[in-house]
Amino acid sequence: MLITARDVRKRYSSSDGDVTVLNGVSLDLDHGETLALTGESGSGKSTLLHLLAALDAPDAGEITLQDTKLSDLSDTGRAEQRRQTVGLVFQQFNLIPALDVYANLTFQARLADKLQSEWVTELTDRLGLTDLLHRYPEQLSGGQQQRVAIGRAMASKPPVLMADEPTGNLDEATAETVINLLLELIEETGAGLLMVTHSTKLASRLSRRVHLSNGKLA
């Protein structure tokens, strides 16, 4: 099993008192499986994704990522886990503005020491970024930026890719292209995919779909 989550709980404190976001969520994701995570705005989809990606720690419950219990890890260990295991794609792209396209694209692979030049060449070619390698993020369109983000996530061929509303900031046509590319690459590399989306159309293209409501999966 690629990811297992058992009875995961998460609360945030706010000025109105504590808010329970996740109230005992359990989930499995197998290698090569693609899972859509849907739910209302504020239902905790992103929070769940952040916990599964080792970006944050749950208050209770256990998450195992590639046979590693995240609760056993230190800050450094979790960073290592993110570097090695997870590819991340965000709605806002979140490229590093100081670096050019090539540096952004290879950023994680080089951090993880898993840079394969042929793969990067192929990746840039397939993402249509070959001519843009020395541009800076601010010089790119939204679709281009998201393609760079996908490239960044896939450059190290991570076992799992987690995407949070990857098309949320894109127009429909661009979104279509980007999703096609993403799914194509997932299939090719055999990575697992966890995608947070509110689009049923998009969710239907994945192998499985879970719905988050009132802090629980339905």
Place this chain on the structure above:
Amino acid sequence: MRLIALTAILAHWRRKPGQLVTLLLGLALATALWSAVQAINAEARASYDRASGTLGGSGFETITDPAGPIPIDTFIALRRAGWLVSPVLEGRILVGDTRVLITGLELLTAPPGAFPVSPIGGEDFNALDLITPPGLGFASPQTVARLAGSREIPRLRNNALIPDGQIITDIGTAERLLDREGEITRLTLLPDQPRRIPPLSEIAPQLRVNAAEESGDVGRLTDSFHLNLTAFGLLSFVVGLFIVHGAIGLAFEQRRSTFRTLRALGLPVRDLMLMLLAELLIIALFAGAAGILIGYLIAGALLPDVASTLRGLYGARVPGTLSFDPVWALYGLAIAVVGALFAAGQGLWQIRTMPLLASAQSRAWATASSTSLRLQSLSAIVLIVLGLLMPVLLEGLIAGFAMLAGMLIGSALLLPVLLSAVLSVGAKFASGIQSQWFWADTRQQLPGLSLALMALLLALAANIGVSTMVGSFRLTFTGWLDQRLASELYVSVGDAAESERFQAWIEGKADAVLPTITVEAQIEGAPGEIDGVIDQETYRASWPLLTAQQNVWDRVAAGETALINEQLSRREDLQPGDTVNVGADWQLEVGGVYSDYGNPRGQAIVSLALLEQRFPDEPRLNFAIRSDNAAALASAMRDDFGLDPANIIDQASIKEFSLNVFERTFTITGALNVLTLSVAGFAILTALLTLASLRLPQLAPAWALGITRQRLSRLELLRSVALAALTFVLAVPVGLALAWALLAIVNVEAFGWQLPMHIFPMQWLWLFVLAVVAAALAAFIPARRLAATAPADFLKVFSNER
């Protein structure tokens, strides 16, 4: 509505007390340093006005007779022709072991304020005491104390504004003290003369009108010192404004959404501006008041050193205590308000022009466009070139300081451009992605940090420049003292009779006895002195000549040439081979020029025989004595010969005294240096704090992709240190250029001498460490905060609902 709006605006400060403190502290510091310098300057200037402008009647044109004293009849003839002139009789006498300058003024005709009236002195005397024997004199408390009990002098009253060693008294008393009845040394020419008075040539053609004493003019001499202080004050103020700019910018930035909401709810933009202005005004007034208080304390702490510096270097008297001037305080407040407005101008303008529906998101600091960078470098280069041209275009001290200003501001403007270039080279050669990111990210932070870094550059350059100058000064001066004070003992005797006895007594007891005579003279029309020396190996071996003709000592001994000091040489543009006027009808060829630091007056050295021929009545009262056993000889002089111990000075104590004066001379500059550097460090801190919150979106992806917070935080610290180090490297040449300008241009204009430049790399190392530590300290708080940032805060960056 307005009240609610104001509450909403002001609520920000309750949530961010640290920001408020930064803002207040920045503005207060800026105001404090500026006001402190102003207070010191004002205090000093006020005492010059009291002392030099009027007391003793200097600062007015004078009339002299090149041939000697003016008889009273000539004075009367001038008065009866309508000329408003006042007689002055001046000369030196020896009272006990102390040489005292007696200045006799005529109290009814002297210019207003010239005669020291009683406020500081005692009250137990009357007008009759002043003008009838034995008379009454005024002198500094030190002089009064030193002369206490002497029977030769009249009763003395304290007057703290009179230089040490001078007694100001009525001309009648001066006549008796100097034993020069009926003589007048010079006539003071009052500024407002009646219309239609006959020309001087018709009444007394032998007399000359001289310009108001310039070379000895305390105001002009000390101008450089005050300009120095003012420059430092301004520098500190500007550096402080960087802080304020940062803090206000941040406060505006963070409240953009509040402003937008308020405006959307119907608050007119004009009201919003007025509220922000009112907020700014309140903050400025509070900070200004605190700044004035701190400034007053700083000024009070520095003033004694300033006073001793001015006394040691220029002979100017400034009381060591500070008086509080409400006008100064108001001025300080005004400066605080103006500074705050200036610093907030950009922010206010942006809010004014902000479209109602603009994104409420904080804008990250925009990367400076290459066009604006190019423009900045161009103006920087223009400024530097203009600065370098200044000494050619302008005259005097102003040229020197205009040059400094051009160079400093130009270099500061050039700094971001150069740093940007260095950082992009660094990024190009970086191997790992982390270091590549580090360089690139650092470069991206430049626009936000450049103001603070410019401040650091200015502080560092000023520090390097001034410490190089001080160091060069000290080194040169020490070497010069060794040359100038080559003899082991310096002895003065009371009168001609004692002089004869002493010369007979010392015969055979010392390795060499070098008698000198000093005569007051008008050199090139300005008061100066001529020293007569004998031909002796000591002079040949060690006298600090800067330039000289061949066999100059032979020619001096033969009475053919005179040596002149550097000040005179520069002031009158006299070189070896030229002719110098050393008195009425007395011209000599200039044989050489020697350095004479610390002496504001012109001086000439001629052979003793020649001087004695000119002034046959002048006794040999001073002797330099060479001896291997100075201590024993000194005690023999005391015990066997009976010379007053106060008349024997050994080389070591003169050196110690002189060096002391120069040590203290730059204490203030040193203190201001440290203060400026601290302010620059503080500027970096506030800039980093400002950037910190804006940087989260830039750091979050790197963190998400697997760089730990600890690592990010260490990189932040490293970034600050690296920038400080790079800035330091660029500050070194700027500082050296500054030192050169100070030594070769400002010094010459201010003091009349040039100093060779020495370089002190160890001081740089120390300063480098200081700069790096300051930068590290400044980065420490934001870095530690970054290390402790909750993942949730990073995650907000990725939150879709932002």
Place this chain on the structure above:
Amino acid sequence: MNARAWVLGIATAIATVATVLAQGFAGLGTDAEGFAIPERGKALTFPQDHGSHPAYRIEWWYLTSNLTGDDGREYGIQWTLFRSALAPQSGEGWSSPQLWMAHAGLTTPDGHFHAERLARGGVGQAGVSAEPFEAFIDDWSLQSLNMGGDAYDGLQVSATGTDFSYQLRLEASGPLVFQGDKGYSVKSAAGQASYYYSQPFFEVAGTLKLPDRDVNVTGNGWLDREWSSQPLSETQTGWDWVSLHLDGGQKLMGFRLRDRTTAPFTSATWIEADGTATPFTDGALTLTPLEETRVEGRDVPTSWQVQLPEKSVDVRIDAVNPMSWMSVSVPYWEGPVRIEGSHTGRGYLEMTGYGPED
């Protein structure tokens, strides 16, 4: 005449060295230790008494003149030399205790010029010689034309300031007039007195140099000579003094010494056209302020009612220029006046002791 410089004289050289000298003069009002004191009945002798009297503490030569220019405008000039002794000796050189002060004033209907000079005695910068008569300080002088007869029968006077100067010739058309009891003039009820005589009959002609023009003038002049050692009583605060040239040829001198504790002390001398003088003691003359002018922060009466019932005099005098302020070491008001009422004519008014708080 004028009590004017009783107080003024006290402050003589206070000038530049105010504090110090003021101490020298302190207590002068009552203490005349060492100085000669005027005695009633002592006859004045000339030409000696035209000269200076170093044994007395205070002395002056005080000339005022009402003039008319060839431009038809009214002018007035003042020329005064004060002597003040710190000790009752003369002497040579700087240590002489005799000090000198002089004031020159020139008044036009719309302008007032003045200058001040100070000098030490003993060196020749200022002094007075009786034979031939000359009183001088710097380039200012009042000297005899040596026309034979009394030295004061013919005089010439000159003074220069930064922005004005004048040179006038004075010829007397009448005799010297002795004030009080043959020149012994009582100055307070307590008996302080001075020697005081005048020459009020000068016909004057000469030239005034103003910043923008020269004016030839003619008119009347009045010279006062006075010396003493005991000036005002301690409670006297100032005085108002007039010298009036009446169109019938008569002259009137009158003064009023203001006192902190009692009514003002007045004194007057009526002089017929032939020089016959009638002295009036305290109370005969009344001087009543009519209008005040604000000058240099002080309210100074520049119009007066002058009444001497015994001579049927009831006139109003008005300043030609109410701003005739002498802004010298010890400032005071002095300027020409016009006379209307029972008599007409011209004269001079002097007022001292009007402080800024008055």
